[in-house]
Amino acid sequence: MRLAVVVAAVLALGTIPASAQDAARGEQVFKKCVACHAVGENAKTKVGPVLNDVFGRTAGTLADYKYSKAMIGVGEGGLVWTHETLFEYLHKPNEMVKGTKMAFAGIKSDEEINDLLAYLQTFSPDYVPAAGGEEEGEDSDEGEEGGGK
Numbered sequence: 001m002r003l004a005v006v007v008a009a010v011l012a013l014g015t016i017p018a019s020a021q022d023a024a025r026g027e028q029v030f031k032k033c034v035a036c037h038a039v040g041e042n043a044k045t046k047v048g049p050v051l052n053d054v055f056g057r058t059a060g061t062l063a064d065y066k067y068s069k070a071m072i073g074v075g076e077g078g079l080v081w082t083h084e085t086l087f088e089y090l091h092k093p094n095e096m097v098k099g100t101k102m103a104f105a106g107i108k109s110d111e112e113i114n115d116l117l118a119y120l121q122t123f124s125p126d127y128v129p130a131a132g133g134e135e136e137g138e139d140s141d142e143g144e145e146g147g148g149k
């Protein structure tokens with residue numbers, strides 16, 4: 001059953017639990033990004049956009065950031081940042097988004113990327129991954145987003 005294999009693979013990728021340990025290792029990996037990206041409460045735009053709430057964001061759509069045409073283009077084409085798309089992007093940014101102005105060669109290790117994504121996801125608290133299209137009990141129904149003014 002080829003389909004079953006594919007489904008299993010997708011599920012495995014989509015449901016990797018973001019354990020605290022992974023996130024702690026991911027914080028180390030994020031050092032590769034801090035020259036250009038910030039996360040957390042006082043995060044400000046650097047060379048690259050703030051990565052708070054990047055999970056679930058359509059590529060190239062943070063309001064106060066000036067993206068390349070390439071990044072805006074893939075967003076208009078429907079690219080949304082999820083574990084899967086970030087995983088692919090961070091391996092080779094310029095391959096997935098040809099012409100991106102993110103000057104970063106990429107990360108080779110799958111494990112490092114998974115750790116990094118576990119860390120990054122802690123800054124996307126409102127993100128609920130779509131589990132293979134099936135909703136299984138929505139237990140987070142906070143209506144607010146962002147906050148602030």
Ligand code: HEC
Nearest residue numbers: 032033036047048049059060067068071100101102103104
């Ligand atoms: C040398 C600077 C630089 C480094 C290092 C860098 N980035 Fe970026 N990043 C950028 C720039 C610039 C953009 C905007 C790209 C564009 O508009 O084409 C960007 C865009 C992104 C986006 C798309 C965000 C959005 O709003 O659509 C993600 C996700 C991202 N970077 C993640 C990372 C991660 C994770 C790392 C570390 C592994 C990293 N970047 C390292 C400069 C950098």
